[in-house]
Amino acid sequence: MDDARITALALRARDGDRAAAGEFVAATQAQVVRLLAHLADPSVAEELAQECYERALGSLRRYRGDAPARSWLLAIARRVAADHLRRRARRPVAPAEPAEDDRPLGRAPQSDPAESAAVRDALAALDADRREAFVLTQVIGLSYEDAAAVCRCPVGTIRSRVARARADLVDALGEPSAQRRSG
């Protein structure tokens, strides 16, 4: 679904159209959950996504439609992730890591689970800013401009963070050809 349609749904939801609110959530939830899984923690991504939508629908009244609703929503998701990490840092409890690869993956994956786990681990090991830029542009598929809007930073910052994330991933996941042959 394209950004214009998502924005139109958000505006109708703001004006009290409940069906549009449902469609808005349905159209964006996969990306919101995915972003939160990468920025915060896969085991609580669903819970955080719910929190994100509660905040978003609660503040929809002041959404004017001058930015794409998807970027607006993802910016809220990003803050939900940041708040979650801050809360967790304040009272550190040993998080019960669910055996994620044992869980049924629903309708999602067509890819090899081991492969996707390797990619996920490599992404999780990235520096937080680089991971955020990379996930927004590659996994979520935002343009640099939209990612900059979500992060409230210059486009050039996104560009250099994505490049550094790529370099880190080449080092972490790269095939043998990635190793510098000429030292």
Add this chain to the structure above:
Amino acid sequence: MTSSSACDACREAMSAALDGEADAGEHARIEAHLAGCADCRAWQHDAAAITRRARTGAVTPSPDLVDRVVGAAPGPRVRWRGVAARAGLAAVGLAQAVLGAVSLLGAATHAHHAVDPLEVLGAGMAHATHESAAWNLALGVAFLAGALWTRHLAGLLPVLGAFIAVLAVLSGLDLVAGRVEPGRVVSHLVVVAGFLLGLAVVRTVPRPGAGPTPGARRRLPSFGGGPRPETPERPATTAPTPWERESDVA
């Protein structure tokens, strides 16, 4: 020659090119650099492969949140009730303002003819009537304003509640003692109606956390409007939303 700043610049440009975010000049510079740098050629190949893997590999299951999330949001029914309560409050406000204005006019014309028979606490009867008429008019205006700007309505309700409670007790005593006509007491019911409608409006209006509360200030520019200044690298802040604070979240 590896990892020189030329290589770094080329790799950043290649990264942008992989995302369709490089311009023609950059493509030309990439080609020029790759012609003489085997390492960057290898990097380009690996970066493209890893990008593909990341785009398709990092899939997470997607739950269905629609019912949980939209079920919790106030629906059109609640909204409709809110609109009805506001309209009612506006009507009551108008009625109250008219009552106040009429008694103000009555008091004004009366004062010309009658000599004050009573003087209580330094105010003649005429002045006491002026005071009560002004108060009734002010209540009407407050109801109208509350129907328009619902955010300020909640602050009015404790005042009204106290007024109604005291007035109810006094009216009861005065009725028993025959100090007041029933018709006058009935006109107080307009204030009671305004109070109840005000309560109804406050209950249907979204929580105050959902919008800018008085005194809250927008902290950051909204995105999307106008060109973004290309300031030097600024760390991504995790500052709260414009207007939002942690207490926004239930």
